[in-house]
Amino acid sequence: MTEEMMMEMQQQLQQLLDKQEMTEITYKFARALDRVDGKLMKSTYWEDAIEEHQDPIFPDLFFYNDNAHAFVEPAMEGFRALKTTQHRISNPLIEIDGDTATAECYVWAYHVHEENGVDKEGILGGRHHFRFERRDGVWKIKHRSTVFDWNQNQDATAIWAESYSDKYRGKRDKNDDSYNYLKHQ
Secondary structure, three states, X not given: OXXXXXXXXXXXXXXXXXXXXXXXXXXXXXXXXXXXXXXXXXHOEEEEEEEEEEOOOOOOOOEEEEEHHHHHHHHHHXXXXXXXXXXXXXXXXXXXXXXXXXXXXXXXXXXXXXXXXXXXXXXXXXXXXXXXXXXXXXXXXXXXXXXXXXXXXXXOOOOOOOXXXXXXXXXXXXXXXXXXXXXXX
């Protein structure tokens, strides 16, 4: 193998490692929302990053276009008001250009909230658009924008058996069992 081929293979390997790092940042972002973990959410953004989005179900409550770190506390407050959430990130497409990158990931979000004493399911489908920057060898989000392609808001259908143990129910804080496994996330 020539030196040129080795260099090209090293560049390709580095690009795969960089893409994996950015993909995991998007997963950590989703985890931060579902576990209502503001510290984790802040760790995904640069301090000068911009957060931009508007929720189609709660457009006045969840609308933002400003500093991402300043967004974290209001976001955590809003998510604490929800009974449960789950965010799924998929289909990451990432393009790297030196120490910057852009990406699109699909997002599916499930929220349960109460309206007039009735549990409602807010289900959203859309895409996150990211600008990442690498600083001192570390990738983080520089800008995140979310567009929604569809949503549903309907009466909740989930039924939990009375005898279902609380031990096996997901928690929306650091009491969640996942923190026994993922200590640094």
